Amino acid sequence: PFPDRSFSAVLAVDVLEHIVPEERKQALAEMARISQDLLLLAAPFAYGLARSAEKMVFDFIKEWLGYEHKYLKEHLTHPAPDLVETESELVSLGFDTVVIPNGQIERWLLMMLGYYYFDGIPSAIELRRELTSFYNRNFFWSDLAEPAYRHLLVCTRQRLRQKPGALEDILSRKQQYPEPDYERFRLWLQLFMQGETRRLLEIKDDLESRLAEKELALSHQQKYITELENFNNRVKANIFYKIYRALFKGRQ
Numbered sequence: 001p002f003p004d005r006s007f008s009a010v011l012a013v014d015v016l017e018h019i020v021p022e023e024r025k026q027a028l029a030e031m032a033r034i035s036q037d038l039l040l041l042a043a044p045f046a047y048g049l050a051r052s053a054e055k056m057v058f059d060f061i062k063e064w065l066g067y068e069h070k071y072l073k074e075h076l077t078h079p080a081p082d083l084v085e086t087e088s089e090l091v092s093l094g095f096d097t098v099v100i101p102n103g104q105i106e107r108w109l110l111m112m113l114g115y116y117y118f119d120g121i122p123s124a125i126e127l128r129r130e131l132t133s134f135y136n137r138n139f140f141w142s143d144l145a146e147p148a149y150r151h152l153l154v155c156t157r158q159r160l161r162q163k164p165g166a167l168e169d170i171l172s173r174k175q176q177y178p179e180p181d182y183e184r185f186r187l188w189l190q191l192f193m194q195g196e197t198r199r200l201l202e203i204k205d206d207l208e209s210r211l212a213e214k215e216l217a218l219s220h221q222q223k224y225i226t227e228l229e230n231f232n233n234r235v236k237a238n239i240f241y242k243i244y245r246a247l248f249k250g251r252q
Contacts, residue, residue: 002034009038014150016043016081018074024081025089032093039095039155042102044075045083050149051076053109060113065120083151095155101148108149111135 010031019027031039044050058072087097111131118128235241 001030004033005036006034008036009040010035011040013040013042014044014071016041016086017045017078018071021079021081024086028086028089029093032090032095037157039090040152041086041090041155042150042152043081043086044150045086046080047083047147049105049147051080053105053112053149056109057112057116061116065116087153090153090155094157096157096159098154100152100154101144101146101150102152103149104143104145105147105149107135107139107143 012031016024016027028041031041044054054072054075058069058076061067061069061072083099087099090097114131115128118124118131
């Protein structure tokens with residue numbers, strides 16, 4: 001293990017929820033032990049809306065992409081950490097804390113559904129990247145709002161509550177962020193739709209071509225069946241067939 005207070009800051013993002021519940025206190029204690037002053041801990045905590053949103057994303061990925069998302073499955077299988085208990089534990093370890101919401105739940109859900117929807121369309125890879133970039137450029141700071149998917153605990157051995165302006169610069173930036181520029185994203189979406197339209201038309205043409213081939217094969221089979229039926233009728237009308245039937249009918 002590292003010596004006590006080896007690092008000026010310790011960062012753990014989306015880690016705590018993947019630690020089994022009975023070992024979380026030990027994990028927090030270890031983070032606190034090796035931190036000189038600052039500890040940043042972010043996680044989706046026990047919260048009904050967040051779990052419901054995760055379940056929707058998990059089910060969507062399974063249905064749309066055909067696999068079970070490993071980490072979301074862990075979230076849904078193991079009890080999520082409790083925010084109040086986690087904060088209390090960090091306070092008992094000598095930290096003062098400030099809790100910042102991150103990932104306003106409705107936006108988080110829409111972003112995840114959009115992200116994994118485009119993940120299932122090979123032609124939309126660039127659009128997916130642009131969607132993520134667009135969101136981070138324009139909506140990140142307004143995402144620091146409740147109800148939130150995850151929460152960030154800013155923990156320090158100093159007295160944050162005696163310095164209410166310590167995080168003012170960070171939190172005020174969401175008020176200063178410019179209005180979103182939709183034009184670039186709109187162009188990407190337009191390009192995607194054009195490409196997707198072409199892809200769907202190609203699929204349509206391919207299906208129509210296959211259908212035409214099947215219809216032609218069916219037509220040949222029907223023609224062959226008709227020829228067999230005509231041949232059978234001609235055989236039955238033949239004098240030799242009638243003699244054969246007359247001679248051997250009684251033996252059948």
